[in-house]
Amino acid sequence: MEMTVIKLNTFVTGTDKWHIENMVDFDFLWHSHPFENSKSKGFILPEVKIKKGVGMALIIDVADVKDIEITALDLKKTIFYSESWNNHSSIYATVAKNIIAFHNNIPLKIKENYKML
Numbered sequence: 001m002e003m004t005v006i007k008l009n010t011f012v013t014g015t016d017k018w019h020i021e022n023m024v025d026f027d028f029l030w031h032s033h034p035f036e037n038s039k040s041k042g043f044i045l046p047e048v049k050i051k052k053g054v055g056m057a058l059i060i061d062v063a064d065v066k067d068i069e070i071t072a073l074d075l076k077k078t079i080f081y082s083e084s085w086n087n088h089s090s091i092y093a094t095v096a097k098n099i100i101a102f103h104n105n106i107p108l109k110i111k112e113n114y115k116m117l
Contacts, residue, residue, distance in 0.1 A: 003023070004023050004100070004107045005023055005024070005025055006020060006023045006024050006079060006100065007097075007098060008026075008057055008076055008077055008078060008079060009075050009076055009078060009079075009096055009097040009098065010079050010080070010096055010097065010098040010099065010100060011079075011080040011081075011082075011089070011092050011093040011096035011098070011099045011100075011111075012079060012080070012081050012082075012099075012100050012101075012102075013081070013082045013083070013084065013085055013089060013099075013100075013101050013102070014083075014084065014085075014101045014102035014103060015083070015102040015105070016083060017030075017032075017035060017038070017061070017081070017083075018037065018038075019102075019105075020059065020079070020081055021038065021039045021040065022039075024057070024059075024079070026056075026057050027041050027056050027057065028040055028041065028056060028057040028058065028059050028079075029041055029042050029043065029044055029054065029056060029057070029058050029059070030042075030043045030044070030058075030059050030060075030061065031043075031044045031046070031048075031050060031058055031059070031060040031061065031064075031065050032046060032059075032060070032061035032064040032065065033045070033046060033061075033064050040059070041056065044058075046061075046064045046065045046066070049069065049072070050068070050069070050072055050073060051072055052072055052073070052074060054074070054077070056077070057077045057078070057079070058073070058077060058078050058079070059078075059079045059081055060073075060078060060079070060080050060081065060092075061081050061082070062080055062081065062082045062086065062088045062089060062092055063082050063083065063086055063088075066088075068088075068092075070091075070092075070095055075095060075096070075097070080092035080093070080096055093110075093111070096111070097111075097112075097113060097114055098111055098112050098113070099111035
């Protein structure tokens with residue numbers, strides 16, 4: 001099976017954080033609680049409000065970070081992530097260009113280039 005590469009401006013659900021890290025091919029920061037063995041360049045704690053100009057790609061764990069100001073984000077440099085679908089998922093899935101949902105470790109494209117599949 002071909003390896004999935006996650007593009008920026010995507011909402012990803014149904015997998016773990018380490019799996020996502022293995023599917024991105026760029027430097028990034030996590031906006032989440034820190035976790036061990038991450039390949040990220042660093043973490044921005046959930047209580048910190050993001051302002052434009054983070055400077056690199058950002059993966060946001062929407063289960064950890066509450067009240068995200070979407071208009072302050074550069075969506076072209078953002079991946080929204082949730083291990084499972086939660087109350088906030090639909091908000092971020094709506095603004096994301098792409099949606100990938102994993103089921104039994106198989107990626108299912110739900111939305112691509114703003115079009116539902």
